[in-house]
Amino acid sequence: MTSSNEALAHSASSAEAAPGTPPGAARGAHGRGGPAADSWRSRLYRWDMKGSPYAFVAPFFILFGAFTLVPLLYTAWYSLHNVQLSSLDHQTWTGLDNYRNLLSSDFFWNALKNTFTIGVLSTVPQLLAALGLAHLLNYRLRGSTVWRVVMLTPYATSVAAATLVFTLLYSWDGGMINWLLHFAGVGPVNWRESDWGSQFAVSSIVVWRWTGYNALIYLAAMQAIPADLYESAAIDGANRWQQFRHVTVPQLRPTILFTVVVSTIGATQLFGEPLLFGGVSGSKGGSEHQYQTLGLYMYDQGWIVGNLGKASAIAWSMFLILLIIAAVNLLLTRRLRKSQ
Amino acid sequence: MRTNFRRSRRMMALAAVAALTTSLLAGCAKDAKDGSSDDAGGGNGKGKITLTVGTYGVFGYKQAGLYDEYMKLHPDINIKENVTTRTDVYWPKVLTRLQAGSGTDDIQAIEIGNITEAVQTQADKFVDMSKYVDKSQWLDWKNAQATTKDGKLIGLGTDIGPMAICYRKDLLQKAGLPTDRDKLAQMWKGDWAKYVDVGKQYMKKAPKGTKFVDSAASVYNAALGGGADRYYDKDGNVIWDKSQGVKKSWDVAMTVATSDMSAKLKQFDPTWDQGYANASFATVACPAWMIGYIEQKSGDSGKGNWDVAAAPTASNWGGSWIGVPNAGKHQKEAIALAKWLTDPAQQEKVFSKQASFPSTPSAYPNLKPAADTTAYFSNAPLTQIFSDSAKTIPTQIFGIKDQPMTTAITDVGILQVEQKGKTPAEGWNAAAKEIKDVLGQ
Numbered sequence: 172m173t174s175s176n177e178a179l180a181h182s183a184s185s186a187e188a189a190p191g192t193p194p195g196a197a198r199g200a201h202g203r204g205g206p207a208a209d210s211w212r213s214r215l216y217r218w219d220m221k222g223s224p225y226a227f228v229a230p231f232f233i234l235f236g237a238f239t240l241v242p243l244l245y246t247a248w249y250s251l252h253n254v255q256l257s258s259l260d261h262q263t264w265t266g267l268d269n270y271r272n273l274l275s276s277d278f279f280w281n282a283l284k285n286t287f288t289i290g291v292l293s294t295v296p297q298l299l300a301a302l303g304l305a306h307l308l309n310y311r312l313r314g315s316t317v318w319r320v321v322m323l324t325p326y327a328t329s330v331a332a333a334t335l336v337f338t339l340l341y342s343w344d345g346g347m348i349n350w351l352l353h354f355a356g357v358g359p360v361n362w363r364e365s366d367w368g369s370q371f372a373v374s375s376i377v378v379w380r381w382t383g384y385n386a387l388i389y390l391a392a393m394q395a396i397p398a399d400l401y402e403s404a405a406i407d408g409a410n411r412w413q414q415f416r417h418v419t420v421p422q423l424r425p426t427i428l429f430t431v432v433v434s435t436i437g438a439t440q441l442f443g444e445p446l447l448f449g450g451v452s453g454s455k456g457g458s459e460h461q462y463q464t465l466g467l468y469m470y471d472q473g474w475i476v477g478n479l480g481k482a483s484a485i486a487w488s489m490f491l492i493l494l495i496i497a498a499v500n501l502l503l504t505r506r507l508r509k510s511q
Numbered sequence: 512m513r514t515n516f517r518r519s520r521r522m523m524a525l526a527a528v529a530a531l532t533t534s535l536l537a538g539c540a541k542d543a544k545d546g547s548s549d550d551a552g553g554g555n556g557k558g559k560i561t562l563t564v565g566t567y568g569v570f571g572y573k574q575a576g577l578y579d580e581y582m583k584l585h586p587d588i589n590i591k592e593n594v595t596t597r598t599d600v601y602w603p604k605v606l607t608r609l610q611a612g613s614g615t616d617d618i619q620a621i622e623i624g625n626i627t628e629a630v631q632t633q634a635d636k637f638v639d640m641s642k643y644v645d646k647s648q649w650l651d652w653k654n655a656q657a658t659t660k661d662g663k664l665i666g667l668g669t670d671i672g673p674m675a676i677c678y679r680k681d682l683l684q685k686a687g688l689p690t691d692r693d694k695l696a697q698m699w700k701g702d703w704a705k706y707v708d709v710g711k712q713y714m715k716k717a718p719k720g721t722k723f724v725d726s727a728a729s730v731y732n733a734a735l736g737g738g739a740d741r742y743y744d745k746d747g748n749v750i751w752d753k754s755q756g757v758k759k760s761w762d763v764a765m766t767v768a769t770s771d772m773s774a775k776l777k778q779f780d781p782t783w784d785q786g787y788a789n790a791s792f793a794t795v796a797c798p799a800w801m802i803g804y805i806e807q808k809s810g811d812s813g814k815g816n817w818d819v820a821a822a823p824t825a826s827n828w829g830g831s832w833i834g835v836p837n838a839g840k841h842q843k844e845a846i847a848l849a850k851w852l853t854d855p856a857q858q859e860k861v862f863s864k865q866a867s868f869p870s871t872p873s874a875y876p877n878l879k880p881a882a883d884t885t886a887y888f889s890n891a892p893l894t895q896i897f898s899d900s901a902k903t904i905p906t907q908i909f910g911i912k913d914q915p916m917t918t919a920i921t922d923v924g925i926l927q928v929e930q931k932g933k934t935p936a937e938g939w940n941a942a943a944k945e946i947k948d949v950l951g952q
Contacts, residue, residue, distance in 0.1 A: 256603055257632040257911070259610045278948060335781065342782040344775070345789070364930040450780040452918050454599075458926035459941070474603045475915055476949050 243490075249483035256477035269484035279485070281460050282468040285370065289445075289464060290438030292374035293381075298430055300382045302423075305389035306415055319390070322383035334376055334447035341372045363448070369462045376444045381437070385430050392426040393419060424507060432500045439493055442466035465489050560841050561589040562848055564833070565616035567601040568594075570669070571865030577857055581848065588844060598622050608838075609636040615836040617845040618852075621666050623656070623830045624914030629666070630659050631747070631911060637665040638835040643846050648855060652906035653870040657832050666832025667853040668870035670861070672798030673900035674733055674826035676706070677805055680889065681816045682793040685718040692820040692891060699823045703734040703763045706823050710772040713793060723772040725783060725792045727929045728921035731764035733796035735917075736907075737826035742917075743910030749950060751916060752943065761920070761939070768929040768938075775929055777922075784808045790816075798828040799868035799897045802880075806887050819891040825903035830870065868897050875901075912949050919945035 250269050252262040273279045308318055325333070340347045341362035349359040362368045396419065404414050420427075441464045446453040448462070454471035456463025463471070465485060473482030564572070570592075572578055578590040593616055595601035602625050608614040610633075621629050629637070641664035646654055653668040676699075680690040688709065689695055699706035707730070710723035717723070724730055735741060738756030743749060751757055767773050774792040776783045786792055787808035797805060797819070805817065833853065835845045851857060858869035863879050875898040885893065910916075924942025927933040933941070 256606050257628050259607065276948070277944075339781055339785075342785070344782065344791070345785060346782075361930055364926065450777055452922040455918070455922055455945075458923045458931065475599060475918075476912075476951075477603075477606075478951060481951075 246483045246486050249480055250487050252480050254479040254483075256474070256479055259479075262480075265480070269481050270488075272481060273484050273488065278460060278463070278468060279488075282456075282463050282465045285456070285460070285462055286439060286441065286464045286466075289370050289374050289377075289441060289462065290435065292370055293377035293441075294431070294434045294438050296374075297378045297382050298385055298427070298434060300378070301385035301430070302389055302420075302427075304382065304386040305393055306419065308386065308390050309393045319387060322386050324383070325380050326384040328380070330380070330443040331447055333380055334444055337372065337376045337379075338448055338450065363450075364458060364461075366459070366461045369448075369457055373441075373445050373448055373462050376448065377438075377441065381434070385434070388430055389423060389426060392423050396422045425504075428500070428504060428507065432496070435496055436493060439489060439496065440466055442470070446470070465492075559587055559589055560844055561591055562618065562841060562845055563616040564590060564592045564618045564620075564848075565601075565605065566592060566594050566620040567598045567622065568596060569865065570620065570831075571861040571867050572852060575857075575860045575864040577852060577860065581851060588848070590848070598624070606633070609633050609836060612636075612838045615838045617835065617839040617841055618833050618849050619836055620669070621657075621832045621834055623672075623909070624917075626656050626666070626832060627743075627909040627913060628911045629834070630657060634659045634663055634665055636837055638837060638842060638846060639663040640665065640667055640835070640846070640849070644850055648871045648873065650870050650872060650901065650904075652904060653830070655906050656909060657834075666834035667849055669831045669833055669853055669858070670800060670829075670867035671870045671901060671904075672736075672800055672827050672829035673868055673897045673904065674736060674796055674798050674822045674828055675896050675900065676794055676820050676822050677797035677801070677888070678794040678818055678820060679790060679813070679816050680818050682718055682721055682790065683713070686713045686716045686793070688713060690818070692818055696821040700821075701823060703730065703737075703760070703823045704766070706730075707763055707766050707770075707772075710767065710794075711770065714770070714772050717793075720791060722774040722792045723794060724767060725774050725776050725786060725795045726778060727764040727768035727773050728925045729778055729796050730767050731760045731921055731925060732828055732917070733822065733826055734760035734763050734824075736828045737822075737824035737904075739905040739907060741907060741909065742913055743908055745908050747910065749910065751946065757920075761924075761935075764925050765928060765935040765938075768925060769935070773929060777926075787813070796822060796826075796828075799866055799893075800829060802866040802884060802888070802893065806884060814887050815889055817887060818889040819893060819896055821896050822900060825900045825905075827901075827904045827907070866893075868901065872898075872902065915949045916946050919949060 249262075251264065251266060253265050253268075254262050304322065308315065308322070312318060341349075343349060343359055343361040343363065346362070348362070352358075352360065360368050362372045400418050400422070401414055404418050409417065445456055445462045445464055445467055449456055449467075454463075454467050454475050456467045460468075465488070469482050469485040469489070472478050472485060566572075573592055578592065582588060582590055595604065602622070605615065605619055605621075609619075641658075641662065644664075644667060646664065649668045650671070653671060654664060657666045657668070658664050676695070678695065683690050683695075689698070695709070698709055713723045735756055738759065740750070740754045740756040742751035742754060742757065774786055776786050776792075787805060788810060790809070790812070795801075795805070802819075805813070809817065833849050835842060835849055839845050853871070855869065855871040855874035858867075858871055859874045859877055859879075861867050862869055862874070863881055866880060866884060869875070869878070875894065878894040878898070880893045885891070920942045923945045924938040927941050928935055928938035
């Protein structure tokens with residue numbers, strides 16, 4: 172009986188969410204007094220204790236189920252069928268045909284290759300530049316907040332706006348970049364139609380947008396490095412560059428790994444930049460598909476050609492590729508932890 | 512001071528959360544409205560019905576004040592236009608909603624590139640308009656393209672895209688060519704190859720930094736728009752590699768792509784717009800709806816320098832229909848509105864505002880282009896030129912994948928020759944490979 176009384180007081184106070192309420196506030200219930208009511212209350216309390224956490228986390232999982240899990244499974248189902256956008260009701264089972272089709276399609280392999288090369292072209296310079304910038308920002312600077320905010324500005328601009336500006340900069344006739352190259356004695360480059368030129372151009376948009384973002388992550392990690400490490404290094408006669416190499420970088424290793432993984436996932440899903448860079452028929456990724464990424468190929472197959480089955484197969488292939496990346500990451504992290 | 516600071520920080524955080532939440536909620540609310548258009552009005556006792564019109568790009572109805580006019584005529588009706596700018600985003604969305612049987616607008620616009628797909632696969636999702644209108648109001652070929660085999664008319668014709676050649680008098684003059692629109696039309700009359708010959712003459716004395724046309728793809732498009740046969744035969748079989756229309760247009764485009772008379776721009780890219788502003792090309796095949804675009808992009812510097820001449824052959828590029836999906840809640844009202852919007856009298860008004868050319872011939876004698884547009888194009892008889900073209904356009908047979916097939920030829924085949932220096936044969940093979948991919952072969 173005492174324990175249930177206590178429970179009562181608790182439940183009353185927790186229900187009213189006012190920590191200051193005296194236990195006597197539960198008197199009314201006491202007055203009604205039947206043991207049935209008591210056990211009802213205590214049961215409610217137990218449910219509250221056990222159930223509430225689930226209720227609190229439920230919204231995420233419901234949304235996750237509705238907008239991620241179900242579409243994911245539905246896409247898997249689609250990828251095993253012949254589904255046309257114009258006749259969604261007529262799905263014919265084709266088994267693994269869509270996947271076989273993909274493996275024998277030049278366009279798929281080309282897109283996979285492009286995704287990889289553009290990924291490397293954008294991720295590597297981006298992270299190196301971010302590391303360097305973070306190192307510079309880590310010094311005592313006048314107006315350091317301003318610098319940091321400025322770093323983040325490209326990330327805050329929309330992909331569409333950034334790409335539009337870059338498209339103009341890279342236009343082969345009258346674009347600013349070719350104009351500058353002209354002063355350096357280099358002939359005009361057709362940035363959109365040349366193979367490496369276009370990939371470089373697309374990568375540069377990605378680099379421009381994400382470098383500052385990664386730099387701030389590195390900066391945060393750098394500031395967590397204890398100052399005495401640098402002090403003792405300085406006492407040992409290490410200059411700034413040596414400090415960077417032998418103190419900063421090793422300390423940042425987990426952070427670097429994190430950014431590598433996140434950037435790789437981002438690169439695998441690259442879509443907006445090449446689509447908009449391509450202009451009117453952007454989903455082709457250039458006349459020879461020279462910068463068509465997997466994301467673009469999926470969009471082209473699904474929404475332009477209208478072959479949803481094949482597009483779903485591409486989506487699942489991308490998913491599998493990401494799983495492989497995640498597995499590699501896991502292995503690396505374990506290695507890293509063991510070596511420390 | 513310190514506590515103040517903290518409190519203000521907390522207030523900021525609160526404000527941020529509040530802003531986020533409201534914007535999220537606003538997003539939901541908007542989506543919900545977007546998803547089921549009938550929520551907004553739904554004849555709920557008040558008697559006011561909201562009709563939604565789904566379009567892409569600029570249809571000119573709002574600009575010409577047609578919605579306001581209709582709402583004044585019908586006080587119980589409220590009209591809302593849902594615009595999706597890009598067709599390649601608009602059409603897949605419409606397709607999925609039509610098949611889901613919900614979420615469509617009361618009136619849905621259909622573009623010429625999608626009309627065959629709509630006729631062949633979605634006809635049962637649209638109201639048969641032939642029961643409600645006098646079909647003879649429209650050009651026969653316009654009706655034919657929206658009619659199913661068993662005679663169901665799924666949409667009412669809005670504008671069409673009869674073709675002319677827009678040219679810059681100042682550039683042609685510097686190149687020693689005639690600037691009179693009748694003389695020019697005579698020089699290339701009957702064949703797009705003759706137009707290209709004029710281009711060769713232009714290039715001999717071309718003003719520095721200018722070319723004859725904007726792109727080889729636009730010449731291909733214009734030439735293809737004048738022939739009866741395209742990629743499909745009338746039974747729906749793919750004949751693109753045997754089609755005379757495709758072959759002839761391709762050959763003309765190849766002459767352009769390999770003879771340095773093209774500014775090598777891609778239409779509707781920002782760089783194309785710049786080309787207008789910098790006067791970097793002398794002529795462009797212009798359907799009626801492009802008139803306003805040219806005026807806008809060339810700006811003041813082009814005023815009075817542009818002129819319009821008849822195209823080598825009658826040709827059509829673009830145009831739309833508006834259909835009433837069965838899934839709409841207010842079919843009767845939507846049919847009435849669609850009828851009214853496509854009535855010759857209304858098409859006239861849209862033309863004078865937006866230069867979208869009517870698909871109803873009875874409107875032609877009364878067409879009045881906007882005064883400043885006429886002045887901009889050197890007082891060219893726009894109406895005359897475009898109506899002459901419109902009346903002689905052949906009935907073109909479109910197929911389900913017409914649009915992606917055209918893109919494959921223009922944006923892959925022609926572009927490779929024009930911008931990457933490939934041979935015409937290589938360009939053709941690349942386009943063929945692309946088309947096979949489109950057709951799932």
